[in-house]
Amino acid sequence: MEKVFNFRDLGATPAQDGRTVKKGLFYRSAMLNDATPADIAFLKSLNLKVIFDYRDVDELEIVKKDPYALIGAKHLNYPTDMQNKKLYKLKKSSHFMKAFRKVTFEDIKDTYRCIPFNNIGYKKMTEALSAGEVPLLQHCTAGKDRAGLGSAILLMILGVDYQYILEDYMKSLEIKKHIEDKVGHYIPKIFRARLLKRFEPLFVVHECLLETAFSAIKERYTTLENYLLEEFGLDAKALSDIRERYTEKISQN
Template sequence: MRCIDVQRIIPFEGTNNFRDMGGYRTIDGRQVKYRLFYRSDELTGLTEKDLESLRALNIRTIFDYRDDYEAQKKPDPVIHDVINIRIPAIEAHQRPRMNVPSDSESDSSKNPFFIDLIKSGFFKSFRADTTMIDLYTKFPINNPSYKRLMATIQNTDNLGLLHHCTAGKDRTGVGAALILMALGVPESTVMEDYLLTNVTMKEFNRNLLDRLAEHADEAELQNIVLMLEIKEAYMDAALGSIKKTYGDYNTYFYEEFGLTKSKRETLQNMCLT
Protein backbone atom coordinates (compact mmCIF):
# COMPACT_ATOMS: atom_id res chain seq x y z
CA MET A 1 0.00 0.00 0.00
CA ARG A 2 1.21 3.51 -0.76
CA CYS A 3 2.14 5.98 1.95
CA ILE A 4 -1.02 7.38 3.51
CA ASP A 5 -1.57 11.06 2.76
CA VAL A 6 -2.45 12.64 6.10
CA GLN A 7 -2.61 16.08 4.46
CA ARG A 8 -6.20 15.43 3.42
CA ILE A 9 -7.21 15.42 7.11
CA ILE A 10 -9.09 18.59 8.08
CA PRO A 11 -8.55 19.40 11.77
CA PHE A 12 -11.57 20.50 13.79
CA GLU A 13 -11.79 20.92 17.55
CA GLY A 14 -14.98 18.86 17.75
CA THR A 15 -14.21 15.93 15.40
CA ASN A 16 -11.46 13.33 15.12
CA ASN A 17 -11.93 11.94 11.62
CA PHE A 18 -12.90 14.75 9.23
CA ARG A 19 -11.27 14.66 5.82
CA ASP A 20 -11.57 15.59 2.16
CA MET A 21 -11.98 12.66 -0.23
CA GLY A 22 -10.53 14.60 -3.17
CA GLY A 23 -7.21 14.00 -4.86
CA TYR A 24 -7.45 10.26 -5.40
CA ARG A 25 -6.46 9.01 -8.87
CA THR A 26 -8.85 6.94 -10.93
CA ILE A 27 -8.03 3.96 -13.11
CA ASP A 28 -8.08 6.17 -16.22
CA GLY A 29 -5.66 8.68 -14.68
CA ARG A 30 -8.09 11.42 -13.71
CA GLN A 31 -8.41 12.79 -10.18
CA VAL A 32 -11.33 13.22 -7.78
CA LYS A 33 -11.98 16.92 -7.31
CA TYR A 34 -11.38 18.42 -3.91
CA ARG A 35 -14.20 20.09 -1.94
CA LEU A 36 -16.88 17.78 -3.36
CA PHE A 37 -16.90 14.88 -0.90
CA TYR A 38 -16.06 14.94 2.80
CA ARG A 39 -16.28 12.17 5.39
CA SER A 40 -16.37 12.46 9.17
CA ASP A 41 -17.27 11.10 12.55
CA GLU A 42 -20.15 12.63 14.53
CA LEU A 43 -20.59 16.40 14.23
CA THR A 44 -22.34 17.27 17.47
CA GLY A 45 -19.11 18.43 19.13
CA LEU A 46 -18.30 21.07 16.51
CA THR A 47 -17.45 24.39 18.15
CA GLU A 48 -18.48 27.80 16.86
CA LYS A 49 -15.00 28.14 15.36
CA ASP A 50 -15.45 24.74 13.69
CA LEU A 51 -18.82 25.74 12.27
CA GLU A 52 -17.33 28.90 10.83
CA SER A 53 -14.64 26.83 9.12
CA LEU A 54 -17.22 24.28 8.00
CA ARG A 55 -19.26 26.96 6.25
CA ALA A 56 -16.18 27.84 4.19
CA LEU A 57 -16.02 24.30 2.75
CA ASN A 58 -19.01 24.87 0.46
CA ILE A 59 -20.95 21.94 1.94
CA ARG A 60 -24.51 21.78 0.66
CA THR A 61 -25.57 18.36 2.00
CA ILE A 62 -24.90 16.52 5.25
CA PHE A 63 -25.68 12.81 4.89
CA ASP A 64 -26.02 10.93 8.19
CA TYR A 65 -25.92 7.10 8.38
CA ARG A 66 -27.02 6.95 12.04
CA ASP A 67 -30.38 5.80 13.36
CA ASP A 68 -32.97 7.79 15.33
CA TYR A 69 -31.52 6.94 18.73
CA GLU A 70 -27.99 7.97 17.85
CA ALA A 71 -29.11 11.17 16.16
CA GLN A 72 -31.31 12.19 19.09
CA LYS A 73 -28.42 11.72 21.52
CA LYS A 74 -25.90 13.55 19.33
CA PRO A 75 -27.79 15.71 16.81
CA ASP A 76 -26.15 17.21 13.75
CA PRO A 77 -25.82 21.00 13.72
CA VAL A 78 -28.42 22.88 11.72
CA ILE A 79 -26.61 25.04 9.21
CA HIS A 80 -28.32 27.60 7.00
CA ASP A 81 -28.71 26.47 3.38
CA VAL A 82 -27.40 22.96 4.14
CA ILE A 83 -29.69 19.99 3.48
CA ASN A 84 -29.63 17.32 6.20
CA ILE A 85 -30.42 13.76 5.08
CA ARG A 86 -30.43 10.86 7.50
CA ILE A 87 -31.03 7.28 6.37
CA PRO A 88 -29.81 4.59 8.80
CA ALA A 89 -27.27 2.24 7.24
CA ILE A 90 -27.69 -0.42 9.90
CA GLU A 91 -30.73 -2.03 11.46
CA ALA A 92 -31.54 -0.87 14.99
CA HIS A 93 -31.11 -4.32 16.58
CA GLN A 94 -27.51 -4.46 15.30
CA ARG A 95 -26.54 -0.99 16.53
CA PRO A 96 -25.27 -1.95 20.03
CA ARG A 97 -22.62 -4.10 18.36
CA MET A 98 -21.14 -1.01 16.74
CA ASN A 99 -18.76 1.55 18.20
CA VAL A 100 -21.40 3.89 19.62
CA PRO A 101 -20.20 5.47 22.87
CA SER A 102 -22.93 8.08 22.40
CA ASP A 103 -25.43 5.51 23.72
CA SER A 104 -24.67 6.55 27.26
CA GLU A 105 -27.12 8.69 29.18
CA SER A 106 -24.27 10.32 31.10
CA ASP A 107 -21.01 12.00 30.11
CA SER A 108 -19.90 10.20 26.94
CA SER A 109 -16.33 11.39 27.42
CA LYS A 110 -16.08 8.83 30.24
CA ASN A 111 -17.56 6.12 28.01
CA PRO A 112 -19.77 4.38 30.61
CA PHE A 113 -21.45 2.58 27.69
CA PHE A 114 -18.34 0.44 27.24
CA ILE A 115 -17.82 0.14 30.98
CA ASP A 116 -21.36 -1.17 31.43
CA LEU A 117 -20.78 -3.72 28.67
CA ILE A 118 -17.53 -4.83 30.30
CA LYS A 119 -19.19 -5.23 33.70
CA SER A 120 -22.01 -7.24 32.16
CA GLY A 121 -19.51 -9.74 30.72
CA PHE A 122 -20.47 -8.82 27.16
CA PHE A 123 -16.91 -8.78 25.83
CA LYS A 124 -16.08 -12.21 27.29
CA SER A 125 -18.39 -13.97 24.82
CA PHE A 126 -18.82 -11.38 22.06
CA ARG A 127 -16.65 -11.99 18.98
CA ALA A 128 -16.00 -8.56 17.52
CA ASP A 129 -14.01 -9.81 14.52
CA THR A 130 -16.66 -12.18 13.19
CA THR A 131 -19.46 -9.72 13.97
CA MET A 132 -17.74 -6.91 12.07
CA ILE A 133 -17.10 -9.11 9.05
CA ASP A 134 -20.74 -10.20 9.03
CA LEU A 135 -21.82 -6.57 9.28
CA TYR A 136 -19.60 -5.48 6.40
CA THR A 137 -20.80 -8.37 4.26
CA LYS A 138 -24.37 -7.07 4.60
CA PHE A 139 -23.61 -3.35 4.26
CA PRO A 140 -23.43 -2.93 0.46
CA ILE A 141 -26.35 -5.14 -0.55
CA ASN A 142 -29.90 -3.75 -0.74
CA ASN A 143 -29.13 -1.00 1.75
CA PRO A 144 -31.59 1.93 1.54
CA SER A 145 -29.03 4.34 2.99
CA TYR A 146 -26.48 3.72 0.26
CA LYS A 147 -29.20 3.74 -2.39
CA ARG A 148 -30.16 7.25 -1.27
CA LEU A 149 -26.49 8.25 -1.10
CA MET A 150 -25.80 7.20 -4.67
CA ALA A 151 -28.91 9.00 -5.90
CA THR A 152 -27.90 12.13 -3.97
CA ILE A 153 -24.40 12.42 -5.42
CA GLN A 154 -25.69 12.38 -9.00
CA ASN A 155 -27.20 15.84 -8.56
CA THR A 156 -24.53 18.52 -8.75
CA ASP A 157 -26.70 20.81 -6.61
CA ASN A 158 -26.14 18.42 -3.66
CA LEU A 159 -22.34 18.74 -3.77
CA GLY A 160 -20.23 19.31 -1.70
CA LEU A 161 -21.48 16.46 0.38
CA LEU A 162 -20.39 15.52 3.88
CA HIS A 163 -21.30 11.98 4.95
CA HIS A 164 -20.77 10.65 8.45
CA CYS A 165 -21.81 8.25 11.20
CA THR A 166 -20.55 8.07 14.80
CA ALA A 167 -16.85 7.25 14.43
CA GLY A 168 -16.75 7.76 10.66
CA LYS A 169 -15.20 4.36 10.12
CA ASP A 170 -17.65 1.54 9.29
CA ARG A 171 -20.85 2.90 7.77
CA THR A 172 -18.99 5.94 6.46
CA GLY A 173 -16.09 3.74 5.35
CA VAL A 174 -18.33 1.66 3.12
CA GLY A 175 -20.15 4.75 1.84
CA ALA A 176 -16.83 6.34 0.94
CA ALA A 177 -15.72 3.17 -0.83
CA LEU A 178 -18.88 3.14 -2.94
CA ILE A 179 -18.48 6.79 -3.93
CA LEU A 180 -14.84 6.32 -4.90
CA MET A 181 -15.45 3.11 -6.84
CA ALA A 182 -18.37 4.68 -8.69
CA LEU A 183 -15.92 7.38 -9.77
CA GLY A 184 -13.45 4.77 -11.02
CA VAL A 185 -10.96 4.80 -8.15
CA PRO A 186 -9.15 1.43 -7.91
CA GLU A 187 -9.60 -0.98 -5.01
CA SER A 188 -6.10 -0.37 -3.64
CA THR A 189 -6.78 3.35 -3.30
CA VAL A 190 -10.20 2.72 -1.79
CA MET A 191 -8.48 0.62 0.84
CA GLU A 192 -5.94 3.40 1.41
CA ASP A 193 -8.72 5.88 2.15
CA TYR A 194 -10.43 3.36 4.41
CA LEU A 195 -7.32 2.59 6.47
CA LEU A 196 -6.56 6.27 7.05
CA THR A 197 -9.15 6.11 9.84
CA ASN A 198 -6.67 4.11 11.94
CA VAL A 199 -4.38 7.15 11.77
CA THR A 200 -7.01 9.79 12.48
CA MET A 201 -8.62 7.85 15.35
CA LYS A 202 -5.40 6.52 16.89
CA GLU A 203 -5.17 9.02 19.74
CA PHE A 204 -8.89 8.87 20.53
CA ASN A 205 -8.84 5.07 20.61
CA ARG A 206 -5.69 4.96 22.74
CA ASN A 207 -7.19 7.34 25.30
CA LEU A 208 -10.39 5.32 25.40
CA LEU A 209 -8.53 2.05 25.92
CA ASP A 210 -6.48 3.63 28.71
CA ARG A 211 -9.71 4.58 30.50
CA LEU A 212 -11.16 1.11 30.04
CA ALA A 213 -8.02 -0.80 31.08
CA GLU A 214 -8.89 -0.71 34.79
CA HIS A 215 -12.25 -2.33 34.07
CA ALA A 216 -11.30 -5.05 31.55
CA ASP A 217 -8.83 -7.90 31.25
CA GLU A 218 -6.44 -8.23 28.31
CA ALA A 219 -8.74 -10.49 26.27
CA GLU A 220 -11.64 -8.07 26.67
CA LEU A 221 -9.46 -5.11 25.67
CA GLN A 222 -8.32 -6.93 22.54
CA ASN A 223 -11.96 -7.56 21.67
CA ILE A 224 -12.70 -3.84 22.08
CA VAL A 225 -9.74 -2.99 19.86
CA LEU A 226 -11.34 -5.06 17.10
CA MET A 227 -14.41 -2.83 17.38
CA LEU A 228 -12.54 0.46 17.54
CA GLU A 229 -10.00 -0.12 14.78
CA ILE A 230 -10.62 -1.02 11.18
CA LYS A 231 -9.09 -3.99 9.38
CA GLU A 232 -8.49 -4.74 5.72
CA ALA A 233 -10.49 -7.91 6.30
CA TYR A 234 -13.58 -5.85 7.08
CA MET A 235 -13.52 -3.90 3.81
CA ASP A 236 -12.53 -7.08 1.96
CA ALA A 237 -15.75 -8.60 3.29
CA ALA A 238 -17.82 -5.74 1.83
CA LEU A 239 -16.08 -5.81 -1.54
CA GLY A 240 -16.20 -9.60 -1.61
CA SER A 241 -19.93 -9.51 -0.93
CA ILE A 242 -20.43 -7.26 -3.95
CA LYS A 243 -18.44 -9.59 -6.21
CA LYS A 244 -20.12 -12.71 -4.87
CA THR A 245 -23.58 -11.22 -5.38
CA TYR A 246 -23.08 -9.42 -8.71
CA GLY A 247 -19.86 -10.73 -10.21
CA ASP A 248 -18.36 -7.31 -10.93
CA TYR A 249 -18.67 -3.67 -9.91
CA ASN A 250 -20.26 -2.45 -13.13
CA THR A 251 -23.16 -4.87 -12.68
CA TYR A 252 -23.41 -3.95 -9.01
CA PHE A 253 -23.68 -0.21 -9.63
CA TYR A 254 -26.25 -0.75 -12.35
CA GLU A 255 -28.49 -3.25 -10.54
CA GLU A 256 -28.21 -1.78 -7.03
CA PHE A 257 -28.33 1.92 -7.91
CA GLY A 258 -29.49 2.20 -11.51
CA LEU A 259 -26.11 3.64 -12.48
CA THR A 260 -26.01 2.87 -16.19
CA LYS A 261 -22.79 3.34 -18.12
CA SER A 262 -24.06 6.71 -19.30
CA LYS A 263 -25.07 7.89 -15.82
CA ARG A 264 -21.78 6.76 -14.37
CA GLU A 265 -19.84 8.61 -17.06
CA THR A 266 -21.88 11.73 -16.33
CA LEU A 267 -21.10 11.38 -12.61
CA GLN A 268 -17.42 10.92 -13.32
CA ASN A 269 -17.24 13.88 -15.69
CA MET A 270 -18.89 16.00 -12.99
CA CYS A 271 -16.60 14.89 -10.14
CA LEU A 272 -13.24 14.26 -11.82
CA THR A 273 -10.63 16.52 -13.27
Protein backbone atom coordinates in the same frame (compact mmCIF):
# COMPACT_ATOMS: atom_id res chain seq x y z
CA MET B 1 -10.31 20.26 13.13
CA GLU B 2 -10.51 20.57 16.90
CA LYS B 3 -13.29 18.15 17.88
CA VAL B 4 -14.42 16.53 14.62
CA PHE B 5 -12.32 13.46 14.03
CA ASN B 6 -11.55 11.33 10.99
CA PHE B 7 -12.35 14.23 8.67
CA ARG B 8 -10.96 14.33 5.15
CA ASP B 9 -11.57 15.47 1.61
CA LEU B 10 -11.73 12.60 -0.88
CA GLY B 11 -10.44 14.95 -3.56
CA ALA B 12 -7.12 14.23 -5.31
CA THR B 13 -7.69 10.47 -5.11
CA PRO B 14 -6.39 8.91 -8.36
CA ALA B 15 -9.12 7.69 -10.71
CA GLN B 16 -9.04 6.00 -14.10
CA ASP B 17 -7.52 7.33 -17.32
CA GLY B 18 -5.07 9.64 -15.59
CA ARG B 19 -7.78 11.57 -13.78
CA THR B 20 -8.26 12.45 -10.11
CA VAL B 21 -11.30 13.15 -7.98
CA LYS B 22 -11.97 16.88 -7.80
CA LYS B 23 -11.23 18.55 -4.48
CA GLY B 24 -13.82 20.29 -2.35
CA LEU B 25 -16.80 18.11 -3.27
CA PHE B 26 -16.76 14.94 -1.19
CA TYR B 27 -15.97 14.72 2.50
CA ARG B 28 -16.18 12.12 5.26
CA SER B 29 -15.88 12.32 9.03
CA ALA B 30 -16.89 11.04 12.43
CA MET B 31 -19.95 12.56 14.12
CA LEU B 32 -20.23 16.34 14.23
CA ASN B 33 -21.98 16.79 17.58
CA ASP B 34 -18.80 17.77 19.45
CA ALA B 35 -17.85 20.40 16.88
CA THR B 36 -16.40 23.59 18.36
CA PRO B 37 -17.30 27.04 17.04
CA ALA B 38 -14.10 26.93 14.97
CA ASP B 39 -15.11 23.53 13.57
CA ILE B 40 -18.57 24.85 12.71
CA ALA B 41 -17.04 27.85 10.95
CA PHE B 42 -14.78 25.58 8.91
CA LEU B 43 -17.62 23.23 7.96
CA LYS B 44 -19.76 26.20 7.02
CA SER B 45 -16.98 27.47 4.75
CA LEU B 46 -17.18 24.25 2.72
CA ASN B 47 -20.65 25.26 1.47
CA LEU B 48 -21.98 21.75 2.02
CA LYS B 49 -25.31 21.07 0.35
CA VAL B 50 -26.14 17.86 2.19
CA ILE B 51 -24.79 15.80 5.08
CA PHE B 52 -25.53 12.07 5.09
CA ASP B 53 -25.66 10.74 8.64
CA TYR B 54 -25.65 6.93 8.88
CA ARG B 55 -26.06 6.66 12.66
CA ASP B 56 -28.82 4.54 14.12
CA VAL B 57 -31.66 6.00 16.19
CA ASP B 58 -30.18 4.99 19.55
CA GLU B 59 -26.97 6.82 18.67
CA LEU B 60 -28.85 10.02 17.94
CA GLU B 61 -30.76 9.81 21.23
CA ILE B 62 -27.66 10.12 23.40
CA VAL B 63 -26.25 13.27 21.82
CA LYS B 64 -27.72 16.64 22.72
CA LYS B 65 -25.95 19.12 20.46
CA ASP B 66 -27.32 19.61 16.95
CA PRO B 67 -24.75 21.41 14.78
CA TYR B 68 -26.45 21.01 11.41
CA ALA B 69 -28.48 24.22 11.34
CA LEU B 70 -25.33 26.17 12.21
CA ILE B 71 -23.43 24.49 9.38
CA GLY B 72 -26.17 25.41 6.94
CA ALA B 73 -26.42 22.06 5.16
CA LYS B 74 -29.38 19.74 4.75
CA HIS B 75 -29.06 16.93 7.31
CA LEU B 76 -30.33 13.53 6.19
CA ASN B 77 -30.24 10.67 8.68
CA TYR B 78 -30.45 7.15 7.25
CA PRO B 79 -29.99 4.50 9.95
CA THR B 80 -28.23 1.50 8.48
CA ASP B 81 -30.91 -0.89 9.79
CA MET B 82 -28.42 -3.74 9.59
CA GLN B 83 -29.21 -7.41 10.06
CA ASN B 84 -26.41 -7.54 12.62
CA LYS B 85 -26.96 -4.83 15.23
CA LYS B 86 -24.35 -5.82 17.81
CA LEU B 87 -21.64 -3.47 16.65
CA TYR B 88 -23.68 -0.36 17.40
CA LYS B 89 -25.17 -1.26 20.77
CA LEU B 90 -22.30 0.26 22.74
CA LYS B 91 -23.96 3.58 23.37
CA LYS B 92 -25.35 3.80 26.91
CA SER B 93 -22.94 3.46 29.79
CA SER B 94 -25.33 1.39 31.92
CA HIS B 95 -25.27 -1.38 29.35
CA PHE B 96 -21.84 -0.73 27.90
CA MET B 97 -19.77 -3.54 29.39
CA LYS B 98 -22.42 -6.19 28.81
CA ALA B 99 -22.82 -5.24 25.17
CA PHE B 100 -19.09 -4.74 24.68
CA ARG B 101 -18.27 -8.30 25.69
CA LYS B 102 -20.72 -9.70 23.17
CA VAL B 103 -19.31 -7.98 20.09
CA THR B 104 -16.78 -10.03 18.15
CA PHE B 105 -14.69 -9.40 15.07
CA GLU B 106 -16.96 -11.81 13.20
CA ASP B 107 -19.91 -9.57 14.08
CA ILE B 108 -18.11 -6.70 12.39
CA LYS B 109 -17.41 -8.82 9.32
CA ASP B 110 -21.08 -9.79 9.18
CA THR B 111 -21.93 -6.10 9.24
CA TYR B 112 -19.68 -5.48 6.25
CA ARG B 113 -21.37 -8.34 4.40
CA CYS B 114 -24.80 -6.77 4.94
CA ILE B 115 -24.59 -3.03 4.54
CA PRO B 116 -23.64 -2.76 0.85
CA PHE B 117 -27.10 -4.05 -0.09
CA ASN B 118 -30.56 -2.45 0.04
CA ASN B 119 -29.04 0.48 1.90
CA ILE B 120 -31.33 3.48 1.56
CA GLY B 121 -28.66 5.88 2.82
CA TYR B 122 -26.19 4.85 0.15
CA LYS B 123 -28.93 4.99 -2.48
CA LYS B 124 -29.80 8.55 -1.49
CA MET B 125 -26.12 9.50 -1.51
CA THR B 126 -25.76 8.25 -5.09
CA GLU B 127 -28.91 10.12 -6.09
CA ALA B 128 -27.40 13.33 -4.71
CA LEU B 129 -24.24 12.59 -6.65
CA SER B 130 -26.20 12.14 -9.88
CA ALA B 131 -28.25 15.27 -9.25
CA GLY B 132 -25.21 17.46 -8.62
CA GLU B 133 -26.14 18.02 -4.97
CA VAL B 134 -22.57 18.63 -3.86
CA PRO B 135 -20.45 19.33 -1.87
CA LEU B 136 -21.59 16.50 0.40
CA LEU B 137 -20.32 14.92 3.58
CA GLN B 138 -20.87 11.37 4.85
CA HIS B 139 -20.50 10.53 8.52
CA CYS B 140 -21.50 8.05 11.20
CA THR B 141 -20.22 7.90 14.78
CA ALA B 142 -16.53 7.08 14.32
CA GLY B 143 -16.57 7.67 10.57
CA LYS B 144 -14.79 4.41 9.85
CA ASP B 145 -17.32 1.66 9.05
CA ARG B 146 -20.62 2.96 7.69
CA ALA B 147 -19.18 6.24 6.41
CA GLY B 148 -16.10 4.31 5.34
CA LEU B 149 -18.08 1.96 3.16
CA GLY B 150 -20.24 4.81 1.86
CA SER B 151 -17.05 6.59 0.82
CA ALA B 152 -15.73 3.41 -0.78
CA ILE B 153 -18.91 3.15 -2.86
CA LEU B 154 -18.66 6.80 -3.87
CA LEU B 155 -15.05 6.31 -4.99
CA MET B 156 -16.08 3.14 -6.83
CA ILE B 157 -18.67 5.16 -8.74
CA LEU B 158 -16.01 7.75 -9.59
CA GLY B 159 -13.83 5.08 -11.17
CA VAL B 160 -11.23 4.78 -8.43
CA ASP B 161 -9.32 1.50 -8.35
CA TYR B 162 -9.56 -0.73 -5.28
CA GLN B 163 -6.00 -0.01 -4.11
CA TYR B 164 -6.80 3.69 -3.71
CA ILE B 165 -10.18 2.98 -2.13
CA LEU B 166 -8.37 0.80 0.41
CA GLU B 167 -5.75 3.49 0.96
CA ASP B 168 -8.40 6.01 1.93
CA TYR B 169 -10.25 3.47 4.08
CA MET B 170 -7.12 2.62 6.06
CA LYS B 171 -6.52 6.27 6.98
CA SER B 172 -9.12 5.74 9.72
CA LEU B 173 -6.43 3.91 11.70
CA GLU B 174 -5.28 7.38 12.71
CA ILE B 175 -8.21 7.78 15.12
CA LYS B 176 -7.56 4.55 17.05
CA LYS B 177 -6.29 6.45 20.12
CA HIS B 178 -9.32 8.75 20.09
CA ILE B 179 -11.75 5.81 20.01
CA GLU B 180 -9.86 4.02 22.79
CA ASP B 181 -10.06 7.15 24.94
CA LYS B 182 -13.82 7.46 24.37
CA VAL B 183 -14.41 3.76 25.08
CA GLY B 184 -12.04 3.73 28.04
CA HIS B 185 -14.21 6.35 29.76
CA TYR B 186 -16.82 3.63 30.37
CA ILE B 187 -14.42 0.94 31.61
CA PRO B 188 -13.32 0.77 35.26
CA LYS B 189 -9.67 1.78 35.44
CA ILE B 190 -8.59 -1.53 36.97
CA PHE B 191 -9.78 -3.42 33.87
CA ARG B 192 -9.13 -0.74 31.25
CA ALA B 193 -5.75 -1.75 29.80
CA ARG B 194 -6.62 -5.45 29.59
CA LEU B 195 -10.02 -4.93 28.00
CA LEU B 196 -8.82 -2.31 25.54
CA LYS B 197 -6.15 -4.73 24.39
CA ARG B 198 -8.62 -7.60 24.13
CA PHE B 199 -11.09 -5.62 22.06
CA GLU B 200 -8.61 -3.64 19.99
CA PRO B 201 -9.96 -5.13 16.71
CA LEU B 202 -13.21 -3.27 17.35
CA PHE B 203 -11.51 0.13 17.39
CA VAL B 204 -9.68 -0.02 14.09
CA VAL B 205 -10.21 -0.66 10.42
CA HIS B 206 -8.77 -3.75 8.77
CA GLU B 207 -8.02 -4.57 5.16
CA CYS B 208 -9.99 -7.79 5.52
CA LEU B 209 -13.16 -5.86 6.43
CA LEU B 210 -13.22 -3.87 3.21
CA GLU B 211 -12.28 -7.04 1.34
CA THR B 212 -15.24 -8.77 2.99
CA ALA B 213 -17.61 -6.10 1.66
CA PHE B 214 -16.19 -6.22 -1.86
CA SER B 215 -16.22 -10.03 -1.86
CA ALA B 216 -19.89 -10.00 -0.83
CA ILE B 217 -20.63 -7.59 -3.68
CA LYS B 218 -18.85 -9.76 -6.23
CA GLU B 219 -20.43 -12.94 -4.88
CA ARG B 220 -23.89 -11.49 -5.40
CA TYR B 221 -23.34 -9.46 -8.57
CA THR B 222 -20.14 -10.87 -10.13
CA THR B 223 -18.86 -7.42 -11.13
CA LEU B 224 -18.80 -3.98 -9.55
CA GLU B 225 -20.55 -2.62 -12.64
CA ASN B 226 -23.48 -4.98 -12.09
CA TYR B 227 -23.60 -3.94 -8.44
CA LEU B 228 -23.76 -0.24 -9.30
CA LEU B 229 -26.46 -0.91 -11.88
CA GLU B 230 -28.67 -3.17 -9.76
CA GLU B 231 -28.32 -1.37 -6.42
CA PHE B 232 -28.18 2.24 -7.61
CA GLY B 233 -29.46 2.24 -11.19
CA LEU B 234 -26.16 3.54 -12.57
CA ASP B 235 -25.54 2.23 -16.08
CA ALA B 236 -22.44 2.83 -18.20
CA LYS B 237 -23.73 6.18 -19.50
CA ALA B 238 -24.59 7.42 -16.01
CA LEU B 239 -21.17 6.40 -14.68
CA SER B 240 -19.43 8.11 -17.59
CA ASP B 241 -21.35 11.33 -16.98
CA ILE B 242 -20.63 11.29 -13.24
CA ARG B 243 -16.92 10.67 -13.80
CA GLU B 244 -16.69 13.43 -16.37
CA ARG B 245 -18.33 15.84 -13.94
CA TYR B 246 -16.46 14.97 -10.76
CA THR B 247 -12.97 13.94 -11.90
CA GLU B 248 -10.36 15.90 -13.79
CA LYS B 249 -7.18 15.34 -15.76
CA ILE B 250 -3.94 15.68 -13.83
CA SER B 251 -1.84 18.57 -15.06
CA GLN B 252 1.50 17.44 -16.46
CA ASN B 253 3.18 20.77 -15.75
